[in-house]
Amino acid sequence: MKSIKPRYYSLQIKKNIAVLLHILFLFLAVHGISFIYLNMGTGAGISWLFEHNYEDSDAFQARFQEDLDHIFNYVSYRDCLESEGVLDLTNQMFAVSNRDGPEIIYTLEEVLRYAKSQGYYLNDHFDVVNDMFLYDNAAIDRNLRISWRAYMTDQKLSEPGDAYTSLLELSKEVLYCLSEYYKVHYRMIVNPSNLYFQIVYQNQGMDPVIYSNCPELSMEEMSSMGIFCRQSSDSIFIDTNLKEIPQNITMAMEKNDFYSAEHYYLMAAVDTRYQADDDYADAAREYELLHRRLLESAATVLVGILGCLATLSYLAVTSGFRDAERTKPNIHSIDMIYTESCVVLTAVCTLFMLFLGEKIGYPLLHLFMAYDSWAFAERMLRAVLIYGCCMVGAFSLLRRYKTGLLWKGSMTRHIRENISLYFEDRTFSHRLLCGYLAFLGVQAAGFGILGVSLYFLRFPAARAVLLVGLFLMIAADYLVYHKLFMESVQEDRIADAIARIAGGDTAYQMDTAGLTGKELAIARMINSIGTGLEHALQEQVKSERLKADLITNVSHDIKTPLTSIINYVDLIKREQIQNPKIQEYLTVLEQKSQRLKNLTEDLVEASKVSSGNVKLEMTQLDLVEMIWQTNGEFEEKFATRNLELVSSLPSECMMIQADGRHLWRVLENLYNNAFKYAMAHTRVYAEVVSEDGQVWFTIKNVSENPLNISPDELTERFVRGDVSRTTEGSGLGLSIAQSLMKLQDGTFRILIDGDLFKVKIGFKLVR
Numbered sequence: 001m002k003s004i005k006p007r008y009y010s011l012q013i014k015k016n017i018a019v020l021l022h023i024l025f026l027f028l029a030v031h032g033i034s035f036i037y038l039n040m041g042t043g044a045g046i047s048w049l050f051e052h053n054y055e056d057s058d059a060f061q062a063r064f065q066e067d068l069d070h071i072f073n074y075v076s077y078r079d080c081l082e083s084e085g086v087l088d089l090t091n092q093m094f095a096v097s098n099r100d101g102p103e104i105i106y107t108l109e110e111v112l113r114y115a116k117s118q119g120y121y122l123n124d125h126f127d128v129v130n131d132m133f134l135y136d137n138a139a140i141d142r143n144l145r146i147s148w149r150a151y152m153t154d155q156k157l158s159e160p161g162d163a164y165t166s167l168l169e170l171s172k173e174v175l176y177c178l179s180e181y182y183k184v185h186y187r188m189i190v191n192p193s194n195l196y197f198q199i200v201y202q203n204q205g206m207d208p209v210i211y212s213n214c215p216e217l218s219m220e221e222m223s224s225m226g227i228f229c230r231q232s233s234d235s236i237f238i239d240t241n242l243k244e245i246p247q248n249i250t251m252a253m254e255k256n257d258f259y260s261a262e263h264y265y266l267m268a269a270v271d272t273r274y275q276a277d278d279d280y281a282d283a284a285r286e287y288e289l290l291h292r293r294l295l296e297s298a299a300t301v302l303v304g305i306l307g308c309l310a311t312l313s314y315l316a317v318t319s320g321f322r323d324a325e326r327t328k329p330n331i332h333s334i335d336m337i338y339t340e341s342c343v344v345l346t347a348v349c350t351l352f353m354l355f356l357g358e359k360i361g362y363p364l365l366h367l368f369m370a371y372d373s374w375a376f377a378e379r380m381l382r383a384v385l386i387y388g389c390c391m392v393g394a395f396s397l398l399r400r401y402k403t404g405l406l407w408k409g410s411m412t413r414h415i416r417e418n419i420s421l422y423f424e425d426r427t428f429s430h431r432l433l434c435g436y437l438a439f440l441g442v443q444a445a446g447f448g449i450l451g452v453s454l455y456f457l458r459f460p461a462a463r464a465v466l467l468v469g470l471f472l473m474i475a476a477d478y479l480v481y482h483k484l485f486m487e488s489v490q491e492d493r494i495a496d497a498i499a500r501i502a503g504g505d506t507a508y509q510m511d512t513a514g515l516t517g518k519e520l521a522i523a524r525m526i527n528s529i530g531t532g533l534e535h536a537l538q539e540q541v542k543s544e545r546l547k548a549d550l551i552t553n554v555s556h557d558i559k560t561p562l563t564s565i566i567n568y569v570d571l572i573k574r575e576q577i578q579n580p581k582i583q584e585y586l587t588v589l590e591q592k593s594q595r596l597k598n599l600t601e602d603l604v605e606a607s608k609v610s611s612g613n614v615k616l617e618m619t620q621l622d623l624v625e626m627i628w629q630t631n632g633e634f635e636e637k638f639a640t641r642n643l644e645l646v647s648s649l650p651s652e653c654m655m656i657q658a659d660g661r662h663l664w665r666v667l668e669n670l671y672n673n674a675f676k677y678a679m680a681h682t683r684v685y686a687e688v689v690s691e692d693g694q695v696w697f698t699i700k701n702v703s704e705n706p707l708n709i710s711p712d713e714l715t716e717r718f719v720r721g722d723v724s725r726t727t728e729g730s731g732l733g734l735s736i737a738q739s740l741m742k743l744q745d746g747t748f749r750i751l752i753d754g755d756l757f758k759v760k761i762g763f764k765l766v767r
Contacts, residue, residue, distance in 0.1 A: 015318055026387075029304025030380055032297040039290060039372055054284040055272055056225050056243065063283065064195075064227070065246050068268060070230040071188075071197050072252040073180035075211045079258070080150040081108065081181050089539035093174050095147040096167070103147055108174065115171040128175045142166050151177045189213045192276035197268040198221055201261035209259060219267050226272025232265040320399040339400060339410040346393030353385045361385075439480050446473040460760070472683040490519040497526050507534045566593050616659045616743060620766055623654045623695055624688050626663065631686065634671045642680050643701075648687035654695045656763035658744050668738040670699050670759055673734060677757070679704040694747075695765050700758035709754050734759075 001222070054060050081087055089109035098104045106114075116120065119130045142164050151174065188195055196217060202208035214222070222228060231249050238245050253266055320329035365377045400406040407413055446469055453466035464520040496619060497510045508530055510523045569590050624655040631647055638645050674684045678701035686699045734750070741748040747762035 005246070011318065011321065011323055013313060018311045018314050018318075022308055022315070025304045025307030025311060026384070027304075028195055028300050029308060030167045030384065032300035032304060034376070034380060035297040036294060036301070037376055039294065053272075054287040055270070059243060059283065059287065060227075061244055063280070064229075064242065064268075064270065067188075067195055068229075068246055068249065070180060070183050071178075071199070071268070072248075072256060074184035075199055075256045077151050077177040078185075078211065081178065085183075087181075088249075092150055094149045094151075094170055096144040096170070098144060106170075108178075111171050111174045112178075114167065115175055118168055120169070120172060120175055122175065122179055122182065122352050126179050126186065128172065128179055142169075144170075146170075159160050161163050179454075185226070187278065190585075191278070193278045193281040194274050194276045195268065195278075195552060196225065196271070197266075198222070199256075199266050201257060201259050201264045203259065203262050209261070222267055222269040225269045228267070228269040230265070230267050233261075237507055241583050262493070315395070316398060320402045329399065331399050331405065332396070333402050335396050335399050335403075336409075339397070339406060342393060342396050342400075342410065346389060346396075349392075350386055350389040353389055354382060403596065435480070435483065439476075442476045443473070446476065487519070490515050494522055494526065496521060497523070497530075501526070501530050502534065549557050566590075567639060570591060572687070616662065618659055620655050621658050621660055621663065623656050623697060624649050624765065625653070626660075626667065627686060627688055627697060630664075630667045630671060634675065637675055638684060641675065641678070642704075643675065643678055644683045646683050646685050650688060654688060654690060655766040656695055657766055658746065658763060662740045662744065666761065667697075669734065669737040670761075673759075674699060674701045674757075677701075677703055677705065680757075690765055693765050694762045696760055696762045698758060698760045700756060703755045703757045707755055707757060711750075736763075 032757060055736070080093070083091060089112070091108050092105050093108055093111050094732075095103050095105045109194065120128060123129050135756065144167060145164055149170075156533050187193060188197070193213065196214040198210065198212040198214065198217075198219075200208050200210050200212075227242060229238065229242060229246055229249070231238045231253065233253075236250075238249060240246070249266060253264055257264060270280060274284050320331065322330055337345070362378055364373075365381065366374060369377050398404060400409060449469045449472075450466060452651075453462045453469060456462035457466065493510065493515070497508060500508045509527050512520055512523050515523050569586060573586055573590075577586075627647070627649060631645055635645055678684055682702045684699065684701045686697070688695065688697050690696075738748045741761055746761075747760070749760045749762075751758040751760065
């Protein structure tokens with residue numbers, strides 16, 4: 001214990017430090033996200049990361065567009081407000097008449113005096129403000145008929161009532177015109193400005209009408225200042241280096257063309273050196289500071305997220321261990337409860353913390369944050385509370401996983417084991433019946449709860465129960481479906497295993513992973529059956545191999561003395577012995593030794609063919625020509641038994657792919673079979689036909705002995721059609737022929753109809 005304690009404390013201290021660092025990194029990430037969100041808002045994306053200058057920002061674009069609108073309004077109202085370049089209070093603004101009374105003309109001075117009497121005036125920012133909220137009836141009575149307005153040259157009346165208004169409304173209109181005039185005159189003409197503009201209307205032979213705060217500058221000089229926008233009546237395009245083309249320029253230029261000018265142009269530019277101390281310079285300085293702060297906040301977010309991931313990874317790796325070696329995981333006391341209880345407890349704690357956050361945390365945030373930031377601050381507080389509570393539950397589940405208690409310590413597993421004990425040794429029908437009855441019970445209870453909830457639907461608790469009940473019913477239906485589906489999958493796996501074993505794959509072994517209950521027991525029995533079949537098959541193959549080896553070895557051992565016997569018989573015959581009895585003995589000895597030689601050769605050939613130890617040399621052959629040659633070889637031999645060979649062969653070539661030597665052996669065996677077993681004084685028919693891309697050779701004869709045997713038995717070794725075995729033959733000819741045809745990818749068929757014996761061999765026709 002003394003050697004373990006220091007390591008235990010060391011790891012515990014490291015984990016505590018990691019927790020503190022995780023909280024610190026989480027605070028950095030939340031702080032950075034909050035700063036970016038509160039200063040950029042939603043929808044801005046991350047484009048601000050690449051906007052290094054104020055001119056690249058949307059804020060500059062919006063300000064430039066706003067100032068252009070002010071300039072166009074200034075152009076609209078300047079001529080009616082100024083006289084000889086100076087604001088003239090005696091200028092007439094509008095004329096009205098009271099019913100049938102005379103026309104009354106109001107000057108700018110009279111309008112301003114009346115508007116002020118009603119509480120309307122311009123503030124320091126040249127905005128129209130009002131410090132009175134009550135008006136007399138005369139001020140708002142729309143009984144004045146408008147004759148004309150000096151500041152509105154394109155007055156259009158959509159309804160007859162639009163021609164009547166009140167003196168207050170007309171005064172407010174004049175104040176708004178004066179506001180637009182001063183916003184340009186004071187900010188851009190009287191005082192230094194970084195925004196320069198020129199609007200020129202010109203007719204041939206007349207002096208141009210110029211609206212500008214820099215008439216001495218050329219268009220090239222204005223273009224070189226930084227940001228510019230140029231539009232001329234000679235072109236439909238707007239020349240600018242802004243990232244977005246300003247709106248409504250052409251329409252505003254046409255609207256302010258009071259002189260029907262033949263030519264006009266607009267030139268507006270912003271000096272991006274910001275030498276004048278105006279709104280652009282202030283906004284540029286604020287943007288540079290804000291951009292730097294946003295970059296710092298983005299870096300803070302990145303560091304916070306990476307730090308959170310790093311500390312979280314370290315805590316995930318070391319969670320549950322008490323020493324640095326991390327040999328055996330341990331659990332805390334909270335990890336001893338059921339897994340489902342841990343999840344529910346985490347959810348309850350999360351809801352409780354959200355309740356405390358709403359009752360205590362929100363008011364505290366409201367004390368320190370502006371009203372516009374309350375909603376975001378509340379969302380961030382909720383996210384942090386949910387994150388913290390979920391992390392505690394997640395680490396408990398992680399420790400359970402490391403110790404193997406995540407599933408073992410779950411209530412679901414215990415319930416499942418108890419239920420499986422009841423169903424384990426039951427029949428399929430009993431298990432299906434119990435499952436179906438349980439499903440009906442759950443459905444009945446669920447529909448009952450839903451019915452009661454619908455009856456009391458006006459109560460919030462009933463609506464909540466209705467939603468929970470629907471969810472539970474859907475979950476129950478899914479679980480039943482999943483259970484039936486998994487059982488069907490297990491049964492399909494068992495059926496597939498049986499099919500594979502029945503198809504000849506006796507070595508197949510089922511994977512028992514995922515199988516349960518009775519299906520698992522059946523799978524184990526199937527594996528035992530497969531193992532037994534495979535063992536029996538291996539024993540049979542071993543026996544066949546030993547038999548083939550025995551035949552081959554015995555045949556080779558017989559072949560050597562047999563050759564000597566044949567040679568010595570031949571030598572004795574050359575002595576020309578006159579004794580007829582000895583001559584008869586030599587003849588019998590020669591016949592029997594030759595028969596024994598043929599038998600040993602057939603045995604060796606059958607052994608080679610069955611073991612596949614045959615070398616093939618596949619070439620293209622003319623089957624018709626080969627049958628002609630075979631007929632010539634056996635025609636005289638057939639005549640010795642009074643057999644007539646009748647051939648039906650086509651005149652054209654029938655090319656096939658086969659081994660010539662082994663095909664000759666097949667044909668030789670078939671003709672010899674006909675010679676041995678055909679009835680004397682009968683015909684042997686041989687024909688070659690082509691059908692559906694196949695070349696078929698057929699040889700048929702009438703058997704001398706009754707054919708009370710099946711075609712499959714005739715192809716077995718040592719089986720002969722002559723049951724009495726009075727004819728010469730080994731019973732291997734047809735078996736060898738069938739095996740050689742199979743090796744050459746050919747077809748071999750035997751057909752028996754009474755005493756008619758027919759053999760067909762087929763090859764693919766080579767075009």
